[in-house]
Amino acid sequence: MSNRVEEIIRHRDKVLGPGYQFSETLPIEFVSGHGAHLIDRDGNDYLDAFNNVQGVGHANPHVADAVYRQMSAINTDTRYPQRLLVDYAERLLATVPPVLSKVTFPCTGSEANDLATRVARFHTGGEGIIATHWAFHGRTREVASFSPMLGAGSPLGPNVRLISPPDPRLVELGSSLDAFMRDQVRKAIQDLERHGYKLAAFIADAAFTSDGIFTHPVGCLKSVGDEVHAAGGVYIADEVQSGFSQLGESMWGFSRHGVVPDIVTMGKAMGGGYPISGVLFRPEVSDEFGRRVSYFNTLGGRSVSFAAASAVLDVFEQENVRERVMANGGLVRAGLEELTHNSPYVCEVRGSGLYLGVEIVKDRATREPDPVRCEEIIGDLRANRVLISRTGPASNVLKVRPPVAFTAADAARFLETFAAVAKRHL
Missing domain, CATH: 3.40.640.10 (Type I PLP-dependent aspartate aminotransferase-like (Major domain))
Structure with missing residues (x-):
């Protein structure tokens, strides 16, 4: 963590009320974005496979221009x-x-x-x-x-x-x-x-x-x-x-x-x-x-x-968004299933479109949740500049939920990174 981010966190802790949390255990300061990508202060490109709030993409030019023009009027x-x-x-x-x-x-x-x-x-x-x-x-x-x-x-x-x-x-x-x-x-x-x-x-x-x-x-x-x-x-x-x-x-x-x-x-x-x-x-x-x-x-x-x-x-x-979501979501799901089908630590891959879950367990036969391994996978992906989250009562389901701006190239990058991480954890 950089000195700048540590300073931001110190000041943040002094002024913010209760309940605030970071989305990652290692906070990252992002300064710009485009499509399904977030760029940190050092110019590193992170693939955002978590934040669907932006929907049609970070800094979508058509949305940004519409907001600017209306605010100006x-x-x-x-x-x-x-x-x-x-x-x-x-x-x-x-x-x-x-x-x-x-x-x-x-x-x-x-x-x-x-x-x-x-x-x-x-x-x-x-x-x-x-x-x-x-x-x-x-x-x-x-x-x-x-x-x-x-x-x-x-x-x-x-x-x-x-x-x-x-x-x-x-x-x-x-x-x-x-x-x-x-x-x-x-x-x-x-x-x-x-x-x-x-x-x-x-x-x-x-x-x-x-x-x-x-x-x-x-x-x-x-x-x-x-x-x-x-x-x-x-x-x-x-x-x-x-x-x-x-x-x-x-x-x-x-x-x-x-x-x-x-x-x-x-x-x-x-x-x-x-x-x-x-x-x-x-x-x-x-x-x-x-x-x-x-x-x-x-x-x-x-x-x-x-x-x-x-x-x-x-x-x-x-942009035929729905068709793109089905195509690229299908690529990601098929890739996740192929990469995890022999793993004793993956109980199931499920979901539809660009809304996917991978259930991480201690043993596939017993289906006992493994939130620790789940968090390790998320952290390793983040270290390799791919962002996802987790969900479920036991926090043991990897949540892959990118914006619908996710492209075929994004899907390929996600699966390539996930494959490397899976070798170490699954």
Whole structure:
């Protein structure tokens, strides 16, 4: 670590409030970026296979130019008529099923999920929330109450029930994943009702990111939606991490499962790194809330936010992003499977598009998690200038989640580096 970085950290520790963490054990000061690449102060090029917030790429020139031009003109909010807002809302709604015809614009993914839950409670008259065992949906007090990934220091609400993610290995012989998920939801609803809580909503990230990344088989969430609706609840699809073609097969993760949610939340890659989030509603779920409750977000509905988000959709339309994600994600997954299929320390490679997980274990037969080896692999990759992260309840799943700007050349570099690291650790 350089003297400069050490000095930054010392001053940072003096001025920042509690809870801040670095994304790496060895902090790196980046000064520029392009595509899926980050450049440090010494000019070293790091391949970013972790940070999908930039989506269409670090310092994407089209997004940067749109933000600059709009900031140079006007940056008003939703209290004033904006053609840019209307145009963007129409373009965004055109990417989802027609029944989702209303959209509200908060600022962050946490705020989006907070509003979604608030509307769900208003609409249903219920308080009960069902999420998965290690889910993460945000950091507001409300959303943290059903984000178990935050750990024991962040208590869950008494109105929250947790179910397992759609991991096919948990299904008993002779049953199906569809039946497994339906039965879990049914039991959670019954337990909520026994304790005096009517169901308000089931919420799920379609990639089940924090649970360890579970994307296959598809279709297992449709029966969950049926069960939720039968109990009078609403289905919230959290697309904050898995949306905007990250999974490749479709623009939105819920589409892969044949589910039409009542509410969809999104953020992160939505503005190419500029803060904006969205909540899409079936009007029958949101209209009465809108008539009786005023909602306004100071920063989420700014002109510059819509300029950034519109530029992101331009890139999707001009560059065939989804096809690129499927092609390059397929290359990475196939390469990871080939490099690890004989390793006793790799239990499974899973995922879709540019959203992949490699489960690291002490023994493939017992599947006992090995978070230490997982961290060593991440550190060795970082030392070789490739950035990834980890996920799962035991922090033993390598999380490969680059921006959708990831190219075939990036995929080749990633696999070449991973192959060298795998020889030492797998």
